[in-house]
Amino acid sequence: MVDQSGARTTASPPGRSKVTGRLRLPVAAMAALTPAWLIILLVYLGTTVWTVQISLTKSRMLPSSEFAGLSQYQRLFGTARWSNSIENVLTFGVVYVLGAMVVGLLLAIAIDRRVRFESAWRTMFLYPYALSFIVTGLMWQWLMNPEIGIQATARAAGLGWFTFDWTTRSDMAIYAVALAGIWQSAGLVMVLMLAGLRGIDADLWRATRIEGIPMWRTYLTIVLPQLGPSVATAFMLLTMGAVRTFDLVVALTNGGPGQSTEVPAKFIMDSLFARQDLGLATAGATVMLFTVMAVTIPILYARDIWTRRQNGRL
Amino acid sequence: MRLLLPSLTALLLVSTAQAQDLTAEVAHSWTSGGEAAAVKVISDAFTARGGTWVDWSVAGFESANAAYISRLLAGDPPTAKTAVAGPEVTELIAQGLMNDIDTAFHAAVPDGVVPQVVLDAITMDGKVYMAPTGMHAGSWMFYSMPVFEKAGITEAPTSWDEFFAAMDKIKAAGLVPIAWGGQSWQEGIVFHAVVLSTIGAEAFTKLYKDSDLSVIDTPEFAEAVNVFGRMRDYVDAGAPGRNWNDATAMVIRDEAGVQLLSDFIKGEFTTAGETPGIDYGCALTPSTDSLIFLADAFTFPKTGNADEDKAQALLAEAVLDPRVQADFSALKGSLPIRTDVDTSGLDACAQTAIELVKQDKIVPDAAMTLSPAINGGFKDAVGAFFADPAMTSEAFIEQYKAAFANG
Structure with missing residues (x-):
């Protein structure tokens, strides 16, 4: 962000106001961007509009153009599995986003203390992020299976009291999914935070040392507030990931036991394919779209204000 | 997309017209060992009757269906598609997208050998639309x-x-x-x-x-x-x-x-x-x-091509053949829908089931x-x-x- 806005300022010739400088765009660049714009307009926006439109019709197996008002939404919210899915994704989202942020931040701080073999640790913690959610899900499915996984191993080693059967319990399964998600995403948060930590002035540390402020307080009250953009970026990436969660659930629990780990994205895919219910699927997708927009737009806006304030523009 | 589709369809029509008359592109998702062997029984019988079988298999029932529906809506359906004989087919029939095989069915199957409940499931408005391959039994x-x-x-x-x-x-x-x-x-x-x-x-x-x-x-x-x-x-x-x-x-x-x-x-x-x-x-x-019971059947989309209509009738005839019914079911682990086929090749469990089918003790x-x-x-x-x-x-x-x- 800082780099981008910096480049923008230098690009505008001195003496001219920033606003006009921003509006004047080279023709060649515009021409080069045209295919990308067309794709965005036709593919992304086009299908989005189509989805919203279908959700307002009587469509079931085949798309229909017969207007049906909000009746698909009525059906959607009358379906127990949809309300279950929303509850689940909220629980998952809170645990997953906060968990990944806290674990990622702690990892970043640990590495920032100039540990030995720093790059080895960094690679190791980032590696899970390179896996697909399907692999993560399958791996944790085996690890958390009480008959063959961690529980069975611990019990075979003589720890008869050891119990770790979250995936088979309706009340705990969603936390099992969150745990696998945290394992996967904490590395990404770590990298984002580490970049922020490295941007902090070394003089600041010297000053706190002279003042005799304990390290944890320095991190909590001085360093963390300076990591604003990194935190916002990590939070937004994780939140969007949480709302979209699909493959992790499919591989780990497939929504079970019962409906205890069903999530909206899986509901939409099932409605679209297995249940051949276009209307319900598009209604669910539309609800999800507006939810994501409601979360991301304020964050993007806040981050923009924050960055501009940092650069002294506001 | 709009511009592309008619030209693609035209291209396909030309190519099918140039190929042998009785070519059938068959969509199914029977790809595992026993299933694939069972499909081969039908394709062999179809080929022996002078048809040319073009396989369009998509692993996974749901992805097969999704691909099929989009081709159907684009006006370029395959010649035949396997499906559960139920509402997902009747909705397409009601939309006027499917061909009936009434004539071919009655020519191949004598009255009274297909249980009434099965007949009800494959018939709409008095016409037979599907050629069942066999049925699976729950319970x-x-x-x-x-x-x-x-x-x-x-x-x-x-x-x-x-x-x-x-x-x-x-x-x-x-x-x-x-x-x-x-x-x-x-x-x-x-x-x-x-x-x-x-x-x-x-x-x-x-x-x-x-x-x-x-x-x-x-x-x-x-x-x-x-x-x-x-x-x-x-x-x-x-x-x-x-x-x-x-x-x-x-x-x-x-x-x-x-x-x-x-x-x-x-x-x-x-x-x-x-x-x-x-x-x-x-x-x-x-x-x-x-x-x-749950019956699987071949269904036949309207392709707008008279040669393909003939291929559809020929395929229906092959599927309904008593020998094919018995061999197909032995490999797929299902039951034949005709009660007049030789089922001595099937195991003890299937024999119990066949008795029940003969007594009409089946519910859909x-x-x-x-x-x-x-x-x-x-x-x-x-x-x-x-x-x-x-x-x-x-x-x-x-x-x-x-x-x-x-x-």
Whole structure:
């Protein structure tokens, strides 16, 4: 962000106001961007509009153009599995986003203390992020299976009291999914935070040392507030990931036991394919779209204000 | 896209016209070992009759369907497509997208050899639209003979009281009573088998074919919910999420007593080298005298090409041939839909089923009579109920009923 806005300022010739400088765009660049714009307009926006439109019709197996008002939404919210899915994704989202942020931040701080073999640790913690959610899900499915996984191993080693059967319990399964998600995403948060930590002035540390402020307080009250953009970026990436969660659930629990780990994205895919219910699927997708927009737009806006304030523009 | 489609269609029409007359592009998702061998029986019979078979197989039923529907809507459907003979086809028929095969069907099949319920399922407005390949039967109980022996059970239980007494014995012997596949679609099959056993064939048809919801309020239906709920006490901790074949493996390895599911699991026993009557046994679900059947069929989209119409009729003829019906079912593990075919090649379990088919003791599966959305709602309710012992029968029944309303 800082780099981008910096480049923008230098690009505008001195003496001219920033606003006009921003509006004047080279023709060649515009021409080069045209295919990308067309794709965005036709593919992304086009299908989005189509989805919203279908959700307002009587469509079931085949798309229909017969207007049906909000009746698909009525059906959607009358379906127990949809309300279950929303509850689940909220629980998952809170645990997953906060968990990944806290674990990622702690990892970043640990590495920032100039540990030995720093790059080895960094690679190791980032590696899970390179896996697909399907692999993560399958791996944790085996690890958390009480008959063959961690529980069975611990019990075979003589720890008869050891119990770790979250995936088979309706009340705990969603936390099992969150745990696998945290394992996967904490590395990404770590990298984002580490970049922020490295941007902090070394003089600041010297000053706190002279003042005799304990390290944890320095991190909590001085360093963390300076990591604003990194935190916002990590939070937004994780939140969007949480709302979209699909493959992790499919591989780990497939929504079970019962409906205890069903999530909206899986509901939409099932409605679209297995249940051949276009209307319900598009209604669910539309609800999800507006939810994501409601979360991301304020964050993007806040981050923009924050960055501009940092650069002294506001 | 709009501009592209007609030209693509035109291109395809030209290419099919140039090829041999009776070319059929056949869409199916029968790709696993036994299934692929079974499809080959049909393609061989079709080729022997002078047709040219072009295979369009997409692994996975759902992805096959999605690809098919988009081609159908684009006006470029394949010549034939396999499907469950149910609402997903009748909706396409109602939209005028399908060809009937009435003439070919009646030429190939004499009156009275296809059970009336099957005939009802493939007929719309007095015309036959589908060529059934065979049917699968739910409401089965497969059990391990060695486990039964070890637990001191001499005969397959025929009532639910006997069943639970037997399960107690297996539990006492230190084994898993029910090999449970804890996925909602499997639980749905078990639940409907239990429902059939308590409410009987007539009420079953009334509920799932005529959507007569008053059946749900009867004490017999409540009894089914009760029996189903009791099964929770007889499954192991690893049951949630378990695949059906992993559950079957537990019975094969003689670690678990019974598995309740459809006849398609028989293939696992056969592959493992087990013999019915010695290593494993099969019986209908306790206190049941009918089969819940699910018919697979070829369906024929309108292609607007007279040659392809002829190929469709020829394919229907091949599918309905008595020899093909018998060979196909032997490989697929299904039952022929004709009662006049030679079934001596089928195993003991299938023989029991064939007797029931001949006596018309079969009821259509809900998947053949109700929309995929309603069936999905059933699975959601059943899966949630089994996973959560705290869920009351009343709450479950309410959610189950809602499936009809929201589907």
